[in-house]
Amino acid sequence: MVGVSSQINYYEKKAIDQRVRYTQKQCAVLSDQIVMNGFRNYNMSSLSDEAGENVFEVEQLANNLEGRILLVDSRFKILADTYNRNCGKYLVTKETIHAMQGKEVAYRYIGKQYLQVITPIQDKNNDKSDVRGLIIAMVSLQNCNEMSEYLHDQRDNLVGIFFIITLIFSVLVALLIRNNFRRMQNELDIIAAGHQEEGLGQENFREFYNLSSSFNKIINRYKELENTRQEFVSNVSHELKTPITSMKILADSLLMQPDVPVELYEEFMNDIVHEIDRENQIITDLLTLVKMDKTQADLNITSVKINDLLEVLLKRISPIAEKRGIKIRLETMREVVAEVDEVKLSLACNNLIENAVKYNHDDGKVDVSLNADHKFFYIRVKDTGCGIPEDCQEQIFERFYRVDKARSRETGGTGLGLAITRNVVLMHKGSIRVHSKEGEGATFIIRIPLNYIS
Numbered sequence: 001m002v003g004v005s006s007q008i009n010y011y012e013k014k015a016i017d018q019r020v021r022y023t024q025k026q027c028a029v030l031s032d033q034i035v036m037n038g039f040r041n042y043n044m045s046s047l048s049d050e051a052g053e054n055v056f057e058v059e060q061l062a063n064n065l066e067g068r069i070l071l072v073d074s075r076f077k078i079l080a081d082t083y084n085r086n087c088g089k090y091l092v093t094k095e096t097i098h099a100m101q102g103k104e105v106a107y108r109y110i111g112k113q114y115l116q117v118i119t120p121i122q123d124k125n126n127d128k129s130d131v132r133g134l135i136i137a138m139v140s141l142q143n144c145n146e147m148s149e150y151l152h153d154q155r156d157n158l159v160g161i162f163f164i165i166t167l168i169f170s171v172l173v174a175l176l177i178r179n180n181f182r183r184m185q186n187e188l189d190i191i192a193a194g195h196q197e198e199g200l201g202q203e204n205f206r207e208f209y210n211l212s213s214s215f216n217k218i219i220n221r222y223k224e225l226e227n228t229r230q231e232f233v234s235n236v237s238h239e240l241k242t243p244i245t246s247m248k249i250l251a252d253s254l255l256m257q258p259d260v261p262v263e264l265y266e267e268f269m270n271d272i273v274h275e276i277d278r279e280n281q282i283i284t285d286l287l288t289l290v291k292m293d294k295t296q297a298d299l300n301i302t303s304v305k306i307n308d309l310l311e312v313l314l315k316r317i318s319p320i321a322e323k324r325g326i327k328i329r330l331e332t333m334r335e336v337v338a339e340v341d342e343v344k345l346s347l348a349c350n351n352l353i354e355n356a357v358k359y360n361h362d363d364g365k366v367d368v369s370l371n372a373d374h375k376f377f378y379i380r381v382k383d384t385g386c387g388i389p390e391d392c393q394e395q396i397f398e399r400f401y402r403v404d405k406a407r408s409r410e411t412g413g414t415g416l417g418l419a420i421t422r423n424v425v426l427m428h429k430g431s432i433r434v435h436s437k438e439g440e441g442a443t444f445i446i447r448i449p450l451n452y453i454s
Contacts, residue, residue, distance in 0.1 A: 011151065015144045019115060023065060027119035027135045030061055034071075035123050035132070055080055067114065067139035071121075072096065074133055091136070102131050115139045184212065191219060243275040250275075288347070288420055299341040299427060301452045306336040306370055306377055309346060314368065317353050325363040328353070333371040339452040340428055348424035349379060351417040352444050356383035360441075376430075377450055382443040388436040396434065397422040429453045 062069040062082040071080035076092045099118040121133040250268045254260055260268075314330050321328050356366040364384040371378045388396060395401045399419045425432045430448035 012144065012148050015147060016115070016141065019139065019141065019144060020117060023115065023117045023137050023139050024119065026061055026065060027117060027137050030058065030069075031119055031121045031135055033057065034121050034135075058082060062137075065137060065139045066142075067137060070134075070136040070138075072134040072136060074100070074131065076100070079133070096134055096136070099134050100131050113141055113145070115141055184215075188215070243279040246275045247272050288416075299344065299452075301339050301341055303337055304340050304342045304345070306338055306340075306379070307332050309342065310349065310368060310370060310379070313346060313350050313353060317350070317357060320354075321357045321366065324357075324360070326357055326360050326366060327364075328357070328366045328368065331367065331369040333369070336370055336372045336377045336450075338372075338377050338448065338450045340448065341424075344424045344427065345448075348421040348446070349381075351421045352379075352381040352446075355417060356381050356385065356442075359383070360385035364441075372450065375450060376447050379446040379448075380443060382441065384441045387438040387440050388434065388442050389438050390436075393434055393436060397432070 058069050058071065058080055059082050069080070069082045070078055070086070070091065072078055072091055076090045076096060078086050078089050078091055081087050095116070095118055099120050102120055102122065115138070117137045117139065119135045119137070120131045121135060122131045250272050254265065254268055310330055310332075314328055318328055353366065353368060360366065360383045366384075367380075367382045369378075369380045369382075371380075392401075397418050399416055401418075422432055425446055425448065428448045429452070430446060432447075433445045434442060435445070436442035
């Protein structure tokens, strides 16, 4: 609509400009005739035949322009008036004074109905300041005004039509959007009732498609979390039940034999103690995981010498390794001080080093190295054990996942150690990777920022 109004204003101005140019051209022709015939011969008060013929030319021009013509001499006296109203009177205005000085032609509107054009009468061969008089043409703008009114009426009609079309279109779009929202609401109600498998339909509009896709992602994520929760509960139940079952079998065996040798009794009791320790370890690891699932506010960040932390861990684990002839070596490239939770990082590194010993061959080796750059520090734990199959490397950080379940139970593993390690690393805004080939050992690499990122 703004563009239409601009076009109307443009055509209005163009029509008036054309009217002005045409009037100026006709007045210029009359000015030349007056200079040629003599200005005094155009006095309407003169009774001569020549004056009558000359005045007729002026009246003819007035009729042609559908307006009024005034001839004013150099003293601002009106010599001719096609309306025969002001002959002999004086016309002194800002515009006539401006034109009498031989300056540019001045014109102005009289209200909105007429256009006034003032043309100096002067000999073009002489100096411009030699102005003999003025031709004042007052031209009707009725045609221009009628055209303007017509264009404005058409604009108003277009505005009305556009408004009606816009209203109809808006109503249709609103109904369509409402129907889509209702359909989506019904589908969400179905999902909320427990039918998550349904999902949301993909709508035609891009906005609804994106909204539906986002909801479906949330639903799929919820399904994954629910499946993970159910799997976790199932695994916890199984892991907690296994030691209890073993203890019950051992206890029943003792009860069923009235005269049990002391040696067998001690052996069974040792097995029961072992299962109790295993049960306790599972519960401890579960509690550790639960604590780590909370926010990072639980971290107790301090400035820690990582070199000293690793040395303490190796002193603690070395006696276990020496029993199987496994050599543990620590290599530090430089002294590293980082902002970490010392207790949790010790737990994570302890899990990796203990696993490197547990799943190693007798007389094997475990290499632990520490390095750092300007932003991160790196801990690498490499063993010469049995390695991890390639298809299992993505799952080893999941809770209760075991590559070799039988061997894990023999070594006292709960399947939670690597999950705890990964959680600790992530809480420190770090990352953990594994490189391994089956039968050639495994290498775990931890990368953690030197400065804690809150």
